[in-house]
Amino acid sequence: MDRRQFHRWARAAAWSLALAPWQEPTWAQTASERNWKTAPFQLGVASGSVRHDSVVIWTRLLVSDEDRQALAGDGLSGRYEIYADESLRRLVQRGEWRTDATRAHSVHVAVSGLLPARSYWYRFVCGDAISPVGRTQTAPSSDAEVARLRLALASCQHFEHGQYVAHRDMARQDLDLVVFVGDYIYENSNPRNRVRSHRGPEPKTLTEYRDHYAQYKSDPDLQASHAAHPWLLMWDDHEVVNDYANQTDPARTDPAVFLARRAAAYRAYFEHQPVRLGPDPASPYAASMRLHSRLHWGRLADLWTLDCRQYRDPQACPDPVRGGGRVVLQCAELSQPQRSMLGADQEQWLYAGLQRSQRQWKLLAQSTIISSTRIDSPLGKITYTDGWDGYPMARRRLIDAIGEARLNDVVTLGGDVHMNVASVLRPEPNDTHSAPVASEFVTTSISSRGMADSLLSAIKGSNPDLMHARSDERGYTLLDFNAKQATVEFRNTPHSAGTSDLLKVQARFAVESGRVGPQAA
Numbered sequence: 001m002d003r004r005q006f007h008r009w010a011r012a013a014a015w016s017l018a019l020a021p022w023q024e025p026t027w028a029q030t031a032s033e034r035n036w037k038t039a040p041f042q043l044g045v046a047s048g049s050v051r052h053d054s055v056v057i058w059t060r061l062l063v064s065d066e067d068r069q070a071l072a073g074d075g076l077s078g079r080y081e082i083y084a085d086e087s088l089r090r091l092v093q094r095g096e097w098r099t100d101a102t103r104a105h106s107v108h109v110a111v112s113g114l115l116p117a118r119s120y121w122y123r124f125v126c127g128d129a130i131s132p133v134g135r136t137q138t139a140p141s142s143d144a145e146v147a148r149l150r151l152a153l154a155s156c157q158h159f160e161h162g163q164y165v166a167h168r169d170m171a172r173q174d175l176d177l178v179v180f181v182g183d184y185i186y187e188n189s190n191p192r193n194r195v196r197s198h199r200g201p202e203p204k205t206l207t208e209y210r211d212h213y214a215q216y217k218s219d220p221d222l223q224a225s226h227a228a229h230p231w232l233l234m235w236d237d238h239e240v241v242n243d244y245a246n247q248t249d250p251a252r253t254d255p256a257v258f259l260a261r262r263a264a265a266y267r268a269y270f271e272h273q274p275v276r277l278g279p280d281p282a283s284p285y286a287a288s289m290r291l292h293s294r295l296h297w298g299r300l301a302d303l304w305t306l307d308c309r310q311y312r313d314p315q316a317c318p319d320p321v322r323g324g325g326r327v328v329l330q331c332a333e334l335s336q337p338q339r340s341m342l343g344a345d346q347e348q349w350l351y352a353g354l355q356r357s358q359r360q361w362k363l364l365a366q367s368t369i370i371s372s373t374r375i376d377s378p379l380g381k382i383t384y385t386d387g388w389d390g391y392p393m394a395r396r397r398l399i400d401a402i403g404e405a406r407l408n409d410v411v412t413l414g415g416d417v418h419m420n421v422a423s424v425l426r427p428e429p430n431d432t433h434s435a436p437v438a439s440e441f442v443t444t445s446i447s448s449r450g451m452a453d454s455l456l457s458a459i460k461g462s463n464p465d466l467m468h469a470r471s472d473e474r475g476y477t478l479l480d481f482n483a484k485q486a487t488v489e490f491r492n493t494p495h496s497a498g499t500s501d502l503l504k505v506q507a508r509f510a511v512e513s514g515r516v517g518p519q520a521a
């Protein structure tokens, strides 16, 4: 190893330790001479957190009982390799990683020193075991003229509700990024819609969340999608528990107890995703984890991911018994001006970034739907309190921040509601006197069941801003941005119960640069 190689190795090793700071591992055995009884790379590989010179590559080794007994300690080390070509002939970087049981044998390497806007292929080696090969890609330099940005937008993949045929389709696409906006796992179970079953109970402990992720990550189509493209990740509620808000859960568990559960869920999330930062051990109960981010895509786009769960105020006017989100008719709390979906710090960070943005497209990826889905009734508007409708003043601040900065080409991207939506965002939703400031696209679920047609009809009837809204199909959304326009394609299948279902185009839209709003294409 020459000096440069050593520095590179030391930096990588420091990174992989810095990424998971909670405990020093025990280095009882190096893995170079290990002979595995059971192949350990069963959960595939993944990459993400892309920058112009760096990506995070990830894997988690599953250590069988037999292999565990053969280990003198619980530490493992191995090698990662980065290649410039798919046939793995041109090695551009290699280094060491270490892991152990305190991080569920997960491996995060922040690979640096890469060239901008390039594809790379990577794999992990441990003894006689070699991982599958993944492809990743760096972002362009922040000042580069870039011809395009091609994304897949996805969310909501209840393992029991369907097969991941959408991921298989995604893996075959030519993409720069997969943007996943939440509900990667579901903690809950519903026998009514089951095509396959969760293995364990509803996760509450670190071990249970780890086992849950291991089951989801065992799906070959999900693995293919991760191996084919880098992912940009945001979570929603089901990564912890349905309808949680900041430090409160619907069951109104003592916050100290709930925060311990949240900490376990966040830690397991980090252990299973190619993200740069783990839970912050200095935060109360080590329960905080920063996931929101902004990515420059050359001069073409700024792409924000926004955390709508960790910092929000609790849902307004909750049911005294059930807690969480609900449908309300009258609720004065909804219009309290200080209520926030993103929390004050994230709001200020976002608005300052929007005002300063020099890129053409301003893309805001967040967990749910910003457009109104309130339903008119003789007694007033029926409001579901868990989404942005439940935080109308925060929504108004967001839309005003876009309008007051006179920003063009703002597109919001969402999920959560298990339906495809194309719409516009105005300061006053559905009021044609209120000029629209942004276009919104929401993707349906990968597998989670959608709402009934009767409910969707009522929502559409009350919200003319929703140009397109369909909850009957599963899939994902392809978005292609260039200097002139964005094209958007909803790719879907009526149900995803079969592993061989194929996706078809449900609808196509375009957004022209300088003109707000989706147009049928």
Ligand SMILES: [Fe+2]
Residues within 6 Å of the ligand: 156, 157, 182, 183, 238, 416, 417, 418, 445, 448
């Ligand atoms: Fe969902």
